[in-house]
Amino acid sequence: MLKIAYYPGCSGQGTSLEYDTSTRAVCKALDVELVDIPDWSCCGSTPAHTVNHVLSAALSARNLAQVESMGMTKATTPCPSCLTNLRTASHKMDDPEFKDKVNALLDVPCRNAVDTQSVLQVLAENVDPDLIKGKVVKPLSGIKIACYYGCIMNRPPEVMKFDHHENPMAMDNLMALLGAEVVPFPLKVECCGASYGIPRGDIVHRLSGKLLDAARDVGADAIVTACPLCQMNLDLRQGQINDALRENFRIPVFYYTQLLGYALGIDRAELGFEKLCVDPRLALGRIKQPQQAM
Amino acid sequence: MRIGVFICHCGSNIAGTVDCPSVAATALTYPDVVFSTDTMYACSEPGQDAIIQAVKDKNLDGVVVASCTPRMHEQTFRRAVERAGLNRYMFEMANIREHVSWIGKTKDLNTGKASELVRMAVEKLRRNRPLMAKRFETTKRVLVIGGGVAGIQAALDCADGGQEVILVEREQSIGGKMAKLDKTFPTVDCSSCVLGPKMVDIAQHPNITLYTCAEVESVGGYVGNFQVTVRKKATYVDWARCTGCGLCVEKCPSRKMPDPFNENLCNAPSINIPFPQAIPKKAAINAASCLMLTKGKCGLCAKVCPVKCIDFEQKDELVNVDVGAIVVATGYDLFDWHKYPQYGEGRYKDVITSLQYERLLSASGPTGGHIKRPSDGKEPKNVVFIQCVGSRDKSVNRPYCSGFCCMYTAKQAILTKDHIPDSQSYVFYMDIRSPGKLYDEFVRRAMEEYGAQYVRGRVAMIYPKGDKLVVRGADTLAGTQVEVPADLVVLAVGAESAKGAVQLGEKLRVAPDQYGFFVESHPKLKPVETNTAGVFLAGACQGPKDIPASVGQGSAAASKVLGLLSKAMLESDPAVSRVNPARCVGCGKCIQTCPFGAIKAVQDRFGNPKAEVIDTVCQGCGICTVTCPQGAIQLEHFTDNQILAEVNALCPPKMFANFE
Ligand code: SF4
Ligand code: SF4
Numbered sequence: 005m006l007k008i009a010y011y012p013g014c015s016g017q018g019t020s021l022e023y024d025t026s027t028r029a030v031c032k033a034l035d036v037e038l039v040d041i042p043d044w045s046c047c048g049s050t051p052a053h054t055v056n057h058v059l060s061a062a063l064s065a066r067n068l069a070q071v072e073s074m075g076m077t078k079a080t081t082p083c084p085s086c087l088t089n090l091r092t093a094s095h096k097m098d099d100p101e102f103k104d105k106v107n108a109l110l111d112v113p114c115r116n117a118v119d120t121q122s123v124l125q126v127l128a129e130n131v132d133p134d135l136i137k138g139k140v141v142k143p144l145s146g147i148k149i150a151c152y153y154g155c156i157m158n159r160p161p162e163v164m165k166f167d168h169h170e171n172p173m174a175m176d177n178l179m180a181l182l183g184a185e186v187v188p189f190p191l192k193v194e195c196c197g198a199s200y201g202i203p204r205g206d207i208v209h210r211l212s213g214k215l216l217d218a219a220r221d222v223g224a225d226a227i228v229t230a231c232p233l234c235q236m237n238l239d240l241r242q243g244q245i246n247d248a249l250r251e252n253f254r255i256p257v258f259y260y261t262q263l264l265g266y267a268l269g270i271d272r273a274e275l276g277f278e279k280l281c282v283d284p285r286l287a288l289g290r291i292k293q294p295q296q297a298m
Numbered sequence: 299m300r301i302g303v304f305i306c307h308c309g310s311n312i313a314g315t316v317d318c319p320s321v322a323a324t325a326l327t328y329p330d331v332v333f334s335t336d337t338m339y340a341c342s343e344p345g346q347d348a349i350i351q352a353v354k355d356k357n358l359d360g361v362v363v364a365s366c367t368p369r370m371h372e373q374t375f376r377r378a379v380e381r382a383g384l385n386r387y388m389f390e391m392a393n394i395r396e397h398v399s400w401i402g403k404t405k406d407l408n409t410g411k412a413s414e415l416v417r418m419a420v421e422k423l424r425r426n427r428p429l430m431a432k433r434f435e436t437t438k439r440v441l442v443i444g445g446g447v448a449g450i451q452a453a454l455d456c457a458d459g460g461q462e463v464i465l466v467e468r469e470q471s472i473g474g475k476m477a478k479l480d481k482t483f484p485t486v487d488c489s490s491c492v493l494g495p496k497m498v499d500i501a502q503h504p505n506i507t508l509y510t511c512a513e514v515e516s517v518g519g520y521v522g523n524f525q526v527t528v529r530k531k532a533t534y535v536d537w538a539r540c541t542g543c544g545l546c547v548e549k550c551p552s553r554k555m556p557d558p559f560n561e562n563l564c565n566a567p568s569i570n571i572p573f574p575q576a577i578p579k580k581a582a583i584n585a586a587s588c589l590m591l592t593k594g595k596c597g598l599c600a601k602v603c604p605v606k607c608i609d610f611e612q613k614d615e616l617v618n619v620d621v622g623a624i625v626v627a628t629g630y631d632l633f634d635w636h637k638y639p640q641y642g643e644g645r646y647k648d649v650i651t652s653l654q655y656e657r658l659l660s661a662s663g664p665t666g667g668h669i670k671r672p673s674d675g676k677e678p679k680n681v682v683f684i685q686c687v688g689s690r691d692k693s694v695n696r697p698y699c700s701g702f703c704c705m706y707t708a709k710q711a712i713l714t715k716d717h718i719p720d721s722q723s724y725v726f727y728m729d730i731r732s733p734g735k736l737y738d739e740f741v742r743r744a745m746e747e748y749g750a751q752y753v754r755g756r757v758a759m760i761y762p763k764g765d766k767l768v769v770r771g772a773d774t775l776a777g778t779q780v781e782v783p784a785d786l787v788v789l790a791v792g793a794e795s796a797k798g799a800v801q802l803g804e805k806l807r808v809a810p811d812q813y814g815f816f817v818e819s820h821p822k823l824k825p826v827e828t829n830t831a832g833v834f835l836a837g838a839c840q841g842p843k844d845i846p847a848s849v850g851q852g853s854a855a856a857s858k859v860l861g862l863l864s865k866a867m868l869e870s871d872p873a874v875s876r877v878n879p880a881r882c883v884g885c886g887k888c889i890q891t892c893p894f895g896a897i898k899a900v901q902d903r904f905g906n907p908k909a910e911v912i913d914t915v916c917q918g919c920g921i922c923t924v925t926c927p928q929g930a931i932q933l934e935h936f937t938d939n940q941i942l943a944e945v946n947a948l949c950p951p952k953m954f955a956n957f958e
Contacts, residue, residue, distance in 0.1 A: 170639035170759075171639045188645065221762075221764060
């Protein structure tokens with residue numbers, strides 16, 4: 005069984021609770037043991053690195069040091085934003101001078117010996133696709149899905165080192181494995197407006213609106229994301245976007261773990277479909293019921 | 299020995315940071331130096347005269363000149379010394395410009411270093427021996443590899459100059475990339491109308507033998523006496539009888555393979571004549587798709603051919619030719635833009651290359667000269683051109699400028715408006731590079747008269763929206779993002795070296811640069827020569843070039859060939875390796891190591907194996923001399939003793955004051 009340190013990230017405790025619970029559930033179902041990092045703290049999210057790189061790296065390095073104290077070298081997080089911070093901190097600490105500056109701020113120095121990957125990467129690279137296929141009880145056939153990775157899951161490529169930075173396929177492949185019809189989504193790595201949601205709603209309306217528009221264009225019944233912020237902008241703000249752009253989008257936006265869990269037959273309570281703002285029932289209804297064995 | 303030393307000022311180039319008179323005075327203290335002076339310009343006529351005068355007056359046996367690089371003037375001074383009655387190898391040069399005055403600013407240190415370099419040259423010269431060149435005859439015939447416009451020009455010029463020419467072309471017809479173009483810049487005249495007559499001349503010239511569907515298999519020999527083997531690939535058609543009537547092409551039922559002449563925009567029959575003006579106008583079978591050759595049934599072409607020239611049994615044929623000189627004109631290939639994921643990696647049908655667009659514009663192309671986009675055959679209204687795809691981009695290892703894309707893009711923008719008057723072209727560019735005659739005016743015309751919208755900035759991505767493509771890029775002059783809805787996107791792909799160029803270069807002993815383009819002898823003074831004597835370059839195999847430059851180089855290479863072959867006898871460079879048979883144990887290591895194949899195994903009169911250097915092939919690189927475990931091979935003019943003497947002059951051995 006694969007054992008890996010787990011960093012849920014702050015949003016996993018609040019806005020994207022359903023991402024966290026569904027992630028834990030599918031990992032368990034796929035024999036990936038997630039060990040919570042004791043006393044983990046916020047990675048600094050977007051604000052910290054806009055103010056001070058050393059401080060921002062120190063926030064992440066503290067968490068990495070916690071992983072080291074667990075005697076582990078591999079960590080994972082569902083949130084691409086946390087991932088960016090953790091990986092960027094490691095990347096920068098490859099420079100010994102920078103590492104010294106960071107460690108000067110920490111009680112327990114970070115050795116920079118932890119490799120952090122997104123849960124998606126762990127599932128894509130460390131879990132045998134045949135194992136996943138074998139565990140599918142409710143194939144997703146009948147639903148058309150646009151996979152949306154967001155702009156930071158795979159970029160910059162020299163830091164993230166996962167999949168392709170312009171045309172990633174990990175989520176597409178996973179969804180196809182579950183039996184969904186994956187439509188080619190040309191804007192899969194475009195920005196949704198990210199954390200401009202509060203200061204500059206107009207930017208989010210424009211950028212996220214474009215994504216919804218493109219998804220409708222390619223005939224998707226639903227969008228699947230891997231990022232709490234993307235999910236929030238596309239789902240929670242879909243009404244605002246409709247108002248601002250005089251549109252009428254009604255495209256549910258799932259976490260890929262939710263659909264994965266659905267296909268694996270995991271208890272609905274752990275998948276948190278009821279937390280989605282855009283009603284997913286129409287889309288889920290498209291999934292054909294498995295043929296009863298005669 | 300009596301040695302004279304001349305220290306050149308090179309104006310202020312050297313004298314500015316080197317005390318030349320003092321270097322000259324120091325040189326007088328070196329062994330065997332009987333005369334030493336400094337001079338303003340040693341290479342000038344008075345400068346050379348002074349050297350000649352000194353040789354005569356002082357009865358000198360050898361001369362050292364301390365000046366610029368030997369690349370510049372070694373030949374000049376060798377000839378001067380020769381005019382003074384000495385052997386040309388009784389001369390040495392010290393480079394006190396590039397190695398001293400240009401790189402150091404401190405006069406004291408420079409003066410010291412210059413003196414030491416002169417000392418090295420003197421010590422070397424003391425061990426020089428007169429060397430004599432050998433003379434040999436040449437074969438009056440030239441091989442031109444590549445039948446694009448540069449090769450065609452070179453072949454015609456050589457043939458007109460009275461030489462026999464063998465022209466070898468890999469494709470079925472000559473004409474190269476130019477034959478695929480619709481119009482040419484900046485005159486917008488029809489490409490095949492300009493090229494066609496030249497192609498016909500090739501076919502009709504009594505001095506030219508043309509092999510198409512052929513490749514150079516191996517090259518041996520040396521300048522004046524190359525032995526070349528050409529592989530004529532099986533075409534399954536007896537070309538001696540084929541009349542090019544095209545009946546077979548019409549009847550062939552197999553049309554599954556993309557047509558390379560039309561840049562894969564459409565399919566071609568398995569037996570084909572690539573285009574109406576093809577030279578030679580003969581049919582050839584594509585063995586990979588022919589039903590008869592792959593499945594053993596069909597043979598329709600053989601049935602309809604009125605002269606019965608189809609031969610399914612035909613095999614490749616090897617032809618040996620002896621030539622005196624070789625012109626390489628293998629051209630270029632287009633950059634494979636699928637390396638740009640942001641442009642769709644081939645997922646969007648309406649993103650095409652500039653050369654595909656040429657085929658769409660061309661009356662002999664797959665659409666009969668109507669611009670129709672590949673996805674649905676509709677006439678595009680908004681056409682977006684993206685420049686520098688695979689040029690000036692480090693991220694795809696193509697940092698160089700391809701040179702002609704700015705111009706052909708302007709031409710295509712103009713032609714688009716001609717074909718579709720209510721269309722709008724957009725050109726995303728980085729800089730406009732149009733330095734040729736009438737070139738900049740041409741680009742201006744595309745902008746001003748034809749209304750092409752030029753946007754400075756790279757395109758970040760292309761994505762489909764409905765039946766259009768959205769081209770998103772930056773406008774770095776306006777400082778904004780722009781999005782253009784396009785019906786068709788044309789990528790101005792850059793040039794890269796032709797496939798197989800490196801392998802061909804190995805056969806010809808011509809070095810490729812890091813991008814696979816062949817390296818010329820000197821970028822300014824020997825642009826069509828290579829470092830292998832008798833092998834010349836023309837056209838884009840040396841670097842991306844447009845048509846006028848390629849034609850110019852074709853003629854230049856031809857003039858070099860004619861100059862070379864006009865001599866009855868050639869002289870070989872005597873600075874080659876030589877085997878001392880007494881020391882040679884015949885291990886053959888040198889034979890394996892010589893990159894030029896210049897050493898052969900022989901037997902002495904007792905039947906012992908020995909090595910022998912073929913003077914005319916040896917390039918004097920010296921690799922063999924360091925390979926030989928016996929020290930049996932020495933490179934004339936650069937023997938171990940001569941080089942050791944130079945080293946000792948710099949750092950005198952402590953133990954033996956006079957190490958020899
Ligand atoms: S390497 Fe030296 S010893 Fe061996 S064959 Fe060549 S010359 Fe003779
Ligand atoms: S010096 Fe030696 S290795 Fe070089 S070309 Fe001549 S024989 Fe060959």
